[in-house]
Amino acid sequence: MIGRAEEDENVAKRDAPVTTRHYLYAYAALIVLASASLGLSLLPVHTGLGVALAIGALKAFIVLAWFMHLVQENFGSKVFMFLAGLLVFTLVLLTALDPLTRAPYPPPPAENTVFRRAAH
Amino acid sequence: MIAVKLEPEPMALPPDYLHAKQGPMSWLTTTDHKRIALMFYGAVLVMFLLGGVFALLFRTELLSPRRDIMDATTYNKLFTWHGIVMVWLFLIPSIPNIFGNFILPLQLGARDLAFPRLNLASFYVYLVGATIVLSGLFAGGTDTGWTFYMPYSENTPVTLFPVVFGIFVVGISSIFTGLNFIATVHMLRAEGMTWRRLPLFTWSIYATSIILVLATPVLGLSLILVGLDHVFHLGVFDPATGGDPVLFQHLFWFYSHPAVYIMILPAMGVISEVVPTFAHRRPSSYAAIALSSLGIAFGGFLAWGHHMFVAGISTLDAGVFGIFSMFVAVFSAIKVFTWVATLYRGDIVFSTPLLYFFGFLFLFVFGGMTGVAVATQSLDVHWHDTYFIVAHFHFIMVGGSLTSFLAAAHYWFPKMFGRLYSERVGLLAASLVFMGFVLTFLPQFLLGNAGMPRRYYSYPAEYQWLHVLSTGGSYLLGSAVLLALGNLALALAYGARSEQNPWEARTFEWLSPSPPPEHNFESPPVIDREPYAFDLSEEQIRARAFPG
Amino acid sequence: MPAPSPAEQFATLERQGATLRFGMWLFLTSELLLFSGFFALYGAYRATYSADFQAALHHNTLAYGSVNTYVLLTSSFTVALSVSAIRRGAGKAASAWLGLSALFGLAFLVIKAAEYGVHIHEGALPGHWYRFREAPTLGGARFYTLYWITTGAHALHVTGGIGVLLWLAWHARRGRYLPEYHPTFEMGTLYWHFVDVMWIFIWPIFYLT
Ligand SMILES: [Cu+2]
Numbered sequence: 081m082i083g084r085a086e087e088d089e090n091v092a093k094r095d096a097p098v099t100t101r102h103y104l105y106a107y108a109a110l111i112v113l114a115s116a117s118l119g120l121s122l123l124p125v126h127t128g129l130g131v132a133l134a135i136g137a138l139k140a141f142i143v144l145a146w147f148m149h150l151v152q153e154n155f156g157s158k159v160f161m162f163l164a165g166l167l168v169f170t171l172v173l174l175t176a177l178d179p180l181t182r183a184p185y186p187p188p189p190a191e192n193t194v195f196r197r198a199a200h
Numbered sequence: 201m202i203a204v205k206l207e208p209e210p211m212a213l214p215p216d217y218l219h220a221k222q223g224p225m226s227w228l229t230t231t232d233h234k235r236i237a238l239m240f241y242g243a244v245l246v247m248f249l250l251g252g253v254f255a256l257l258f259r260t261e262l263l264s265p266r267r268d269i270m271d272a273t274t275y276n277k278l279f280t281w282h283g284i285v286m287v288w289l290f291l292i293p294s295i296p297n298i299f300g301n302f303i304l305p306l307q308l309g310a311r312d313l314a315f316p317r318l319n320l321a322s323f324y325v326y327l328v329g330a331t332i333v334l335s336g337l338f339a340g341g342t343d344t345g346w347t348f349y350m351p352y353s354e355n356t357p358v359t360l361f362p363v364v365f366g367i368f369v370v371g372i373s374s375i376f377t378g379l380n381f382i383a384t385v386h387m388l389r390a391e392g393m394t395w396r397r398l399p400l401f402t403w404s405i406y407a408t409s410i411i412l413v414l415a416t417p418v419l420g421l422s423l424i425l426v427g428l429d430h431v432f433h434l435g436v437f438d439p440a441t442g443g444d445p446v447l448f449q450h451l452f453w454f455y456s457h458p459a460v461y462i463m464i465l466p467a468m469g470v471i472s473e474v475v476p477t478f479a480h481r482r483p484s485s486y487a488a489i490a491l492s493s494l495g496i497a498f499g500g501f502l503a504w505g506h507h508m509f510v511a512g513i514s515t516l517d518a519g520v521f522g523i524f525s526m527f528v529a530v531f532s533a534i535k536v537f538t539w540v541a542t543l544y545r546g547d548i549v550f551s552t553p554l555l556y557f558f559g560f561l562f563l564f565v566f567g568g569m570t571g572v573a574v575a576t577q578s579l580d581v582h583w584h585d586t587y588f589i590v591a592h593f594h595f596i597m598v599g600g601s602l603t604s605f606l607a608a609a610h611y612w613f614p615k616m617f618g619r620l621y622s623e624r625v626g627l628l629a630a631s632l633v634f635m636g637f638v639l640t641f642l643p644q645f646l647l648g649n650a651g652m653p654r655r656y657y658s659y660p661a662e663y664q665w666l667h668v669l670s671t672g673g674s675y676l677l678g679s680a681v682l683l684a685l686g687n688l689a690l691a692l693a694y695g696a697r698s699e700q701n702p703w704e705a706r707t708f709e710w711l712s713p714s715p716p717p718e719h720n721f722e723s724p725p726v727i728d729r730e731p732y733a734f735d736l737s738e739e740q741i742r743a744r745a746f747p748g
Numbered sequence: 749m750p751a752p753s754p755a756e757q758f759a760t761l762e763r764q765g766a767t768l769r770f771g772m773w774l775f776l777t778s779e780l781l782l783f784s785g786f787f788a789l790y791g792a793y794r795a796t797y798s799a800d801f802q803a804a805l806h807h808n809t810l811a812y813g814s815v816n817t818y819v820l821l822t823s824s825f826t827v828a829l830s831v832s833a834i835r836r837g838a839g840k841a842a843s844a845w846l847g848l849s850a851l852f853g854l855a856f857l858v859i860k861a862a863e864y865g866v867h868i869h870e871g872a873l874p875g876h877w878y879r880f881r882e883a884p885t886l887g888g889a890r891f892y893t894l895y896w897i898t899t900g901a902h903a904l905h906v907t908g909g910i911g912v913l914l915w916l917a918w919h920a921r922r923g924r925y926l927p928e929y930h931p932t933f934e935m936g937t938l939y940w941h942f943v944d945v946m947w948i949f950i951w952p953i954f955y956l957t
Contacts (some may be wrong), residue, residue: 100832107825114817120650121810121956127796132952145335147828148941149934154766156386157773164777165502168784174505174517175450176791183863305757312757314767379774387767388757413774425785425897435875436789436893442886443893447792451785602809717755 098149106146113139216618220718231316232718236323237276237301238616243327244294245685251285254278256678259640259671265658272657276343277358279655283346284337288367289330291601292459295466296412297326299608300405304381306709306716307399309390309725314383322376331371336362338719345655347452350445354429361431364423371416374462378412381405392727399707399731400483403490404469407497411458411465412424415501419455420516428510446511453504461599464564465493467604468535471557474611475539477705478554479546482732488538495531503528509580518577525575532568551703552626555609559602559634567596570645584725585655588648591641595631599637606633606684613688614702618715619695625687632680639673706734752929761929768931769938776942779905783851783860783946786898790953800887805954807872807882808895813865813955816856817947823852824944827913827937828918837927839920847939852901853910860903867892895954909943912936 117135124154144150150158214220217234227235251264258278261268270278279448301319312318336342341359344352353360385398385406398406426448428434435441437448468489476483483489505521538562548554570592575578583589611623621670643666648654652663659667701710708727711734794801823947830845871879874893884951916936919925925933 097835100829103825103828103832106828110821110824113775114821117952117956118814118817121952127957128726129953129957132956133949136948136952138956139948143824143941143945143948147824147944148938152938153773154386156382160382160774160777163410164414164780168780168787170502171418171454171784172780172788172791174502175447175454175788176521176795178446178450178505178513178517179444179792180514180795181516182512200934310757314757315771316755316757318771362899375775375778379771379778382774383767383771387763413778414781417778421782421785428897429875433876434893434897435889436897438875440798441875441878441889441893443890444792444796447789450792451788454788455860572861724759 096151098146102146106142109142110139113142208652210271211285213539214717214719215723216713216715217718218617228322231312232322233301233305233316233319234481234716235314235453236319237298239323240293240297240301240326242588243323243330244290244298247285247330251282251290252678254282254285255322256674258282260582260675261657261660262667263671265661265664268296273343274567275657276345276655277337277340281337281643282343284333284342284363284367286598287346288370289333290595291463292370292374293326293377294463294513294601294605295470295608296381296405296408296462297322299401299470299612300381300408300466300626301377303612303709304384304402304405305388306386306712306720307402307707308388309393309651309708309721309727310312310384311719311721311724313380314388316381318376318380321375322380325376326370326373329366329371329373332366332369333363334366336360336366341495347456348423348426348448350426350429350448350703351439352436353426354433356430361427365426367423368420371420371520375410378409378416382411382413385409390725390727396486397727397729397731398490399709400486400489400493401466401469404465405486407493408462408465408469410497411462411500415455415458415462416535416536416692418451419459422451422455425451441513446508446513449508449511449664450504453507454501457504457507458497458500460593460597461496463601465496467560467601468493470604470608470611471539471560472535472556473705473707474553474607475542476732477611477703477707478549478551478557479543480549480704481542481546482706483538484544484701485538486731488534492531496528499524499528499531503575506575509577510584515577522575522577526572529572529575532564536565550621552621553607553611555627555630556603556610556633559630559637560603560607562634563595563599563603563637567592567599571596583648585653586648587644587652587654590654591644591648594641594644599641602681603633606630606681609684609688611703613691613699615714615716617692617695619697620698620702621687621689621691621695625683629680629684629687632676633684635701636673636675636677636680637716640670640677641673643667706732708734710734711713765929765931769934772935772938776938779942780946783898783901783949786894786901787949787953790894790898793840793894794953795885797887797890800884801891802957803884804888804891805957807865807880808955809866810955812859812866813951816859819852819859820944820947823849823856824941826852827940829935829951830916831934834920834925834930834933835927839923842925842933843917843921846913846920850910850913850917852954853906853913854941856906857903857910860899860906867896897912898950899954902943902950905943905946908942912939 113135117132120131143163150161217232221230227239230236237363257270257276261275262272301313318594335567336359339359339362341356342356342363344356344360348360348364385402389398425434425436429438435443437443438443439445472489502524503521505517506525509518509522539557570588574583574589574592583592598656610621610626613619647663647666647670650663651668652659698714700714702714703710708731711725752761754761754764754842758767826845826849830842830849833839833842833845867873871877871881872888872892872895873879874896875889878892880888880892913936916933920933
């Protein structure tokens, strides 16, 4: 018969379930990371968007892995989530690459003085 | 209905899915994937004919450079309507929602899709979306072209929002269907149906579904933003407030380039079934076809910028997109070589679906080669926005999908309805479809190369003879499609009863009765071999596949 | 309540539950790609108007956005606790945790509405309505247009998520979910966590740096 749980790689592995204790650790980590991110942005030293996004990615990973139990889900869920993340990255990268590297856009009719300041 | 009662089924078999339940409500509320497939069949064919009528109308107008039957605004609307209806209401749902829906569970040995009610919901969401789109169109809307480019779409005087919202709704239906197929392939394969035993049609529908789920939401978002810009002047893409209209093109083509593979991958899947069946050979490389489907699906996500070479995007970005576009052609070429190699030394039976394959082969290779040409930036500058592009994408995506759609309609006709169509009329129609198609679009390659821009109402007199040829071809194509569909419609009522496996096909879906019973299989089947190796006698196979 | 039998296309109940959760994950990938469009627009416009974006960002309502971050993170935690409760078979407790989470969601929306009020007052509005004097005109208008559509779409998702949480709470209270079989429940909670994950990325790009 198909689908016997013990030999079914498509059914989540529930023998080591995520427990309340995992949730607590995850929540603590999230609060610490959020506070770190907030603190960094308030510092006079400019750390930039990259650091904030890296912290965000870590937080997102924590939520996905433990709050959403992705660690114990089947292989397909993990692959598709990874693939989706990769595509988001590609879309943002290749779209932003265009204005980053393109020759200056023709100034808009109305306020081209402001545009020049923004572009340089 | 009366004819059915005169020929009672053998008592041993359960009634087929067409007769298992009676009455209109048993259809409208069904969760049987086969019945939902047929409802999609009906709806999608209506859209197909509608989109075809739009095309014939504006092709008629183009017979001469003067005004013939409509003014310029009506012409703009008609080519827009043709594009919108054909792309979103016909081509995108056609093969996946009809044949994918019907055949996929049968090929997997499953009793239904993973989420049957979601499947039914997908149908009704499609109907609602299509109704919104069509009412928006007929209320006089949309002259923007099917691409909705900004900033024209923000400022066009005609109504826009119902149409883009309707397409958004149709997109939800696409996502539901794609999600359902992926879940089914992952979770409902019969015992012994490993990934390496999936039939190639299933592989291609699976690859298509990945695109449906991951690309469609971006289209939905970009169209909603266009609609909001049009109605509320949010100015997301509006250059007057510093916005960048090219960004709309990025988002739009992030979906709409992979959408080409939503149309062509299922077509390739159909071909990958038709060729081994009528050549009586196993596919010469199963892995090459299966893996190239995934390669096309993933590679296709990285190629969208080739639509924007002349839109002012950066040359670096354009170069990246150009290279990725050519990668996709490599995977497509692998498939073409494998199909041709499958025919080599085959015991070829010349039939209607196979004739459509030959048409497909020519249109696909020709369209594909011109595609590699326009993926080159320097050449694209010359051909961009001319009839050359129109002819290119009609060859590869319409020619490819239409011929395989008709191939599938004939190939699985006995499976779906248990009857045989007239082979002679089928062969005639297939030849005429091919001739009509070539006659319509070959002149357009020449027109575009000579400098005729697309979407123009009028043109210099020296282009007229090519336009007349093209219009003549479109009339031929239209009649040929009607002939093919009419042949099938007649067979539905008067066709001879088909055996279970009239083509001697060697894939698993032909092992269930034709037409299949409501629940596909009496007992859960067991797969014990490669996908194209079901060539024992029927009794032997049944004994192995349904032990006990 | 006896364990339900699987639908005809599934061999076992385990597999039916796993398929339902897998379907939900696929839906969430689709939702993620929906938001990716906003992020792509943000990246491209920030590349164009880098200085203007940072100026506009420093005039944004940091306090509102940051409080909302903590509110959403906490709501995710309480939703996770409701799953623990369901696995113990404590439907009433699960229902209470979800009710609390829905309250957090509501608090998020109230704070968000107050924040929108501030923006309307300042004239930090999208597109043609932009009147905010403290940020540069062109890049500022871009920034706040994106801000409104992105957070607006997110707020719509939060609203939907609250509905889902309340629906689950109602059924959990009536004991609809078994300790060993509750895929619908988990699907609903996955949706809420996803909304939280989206805010995790919206917060830094519109408020922090
Ligand atoms: Cu393309």
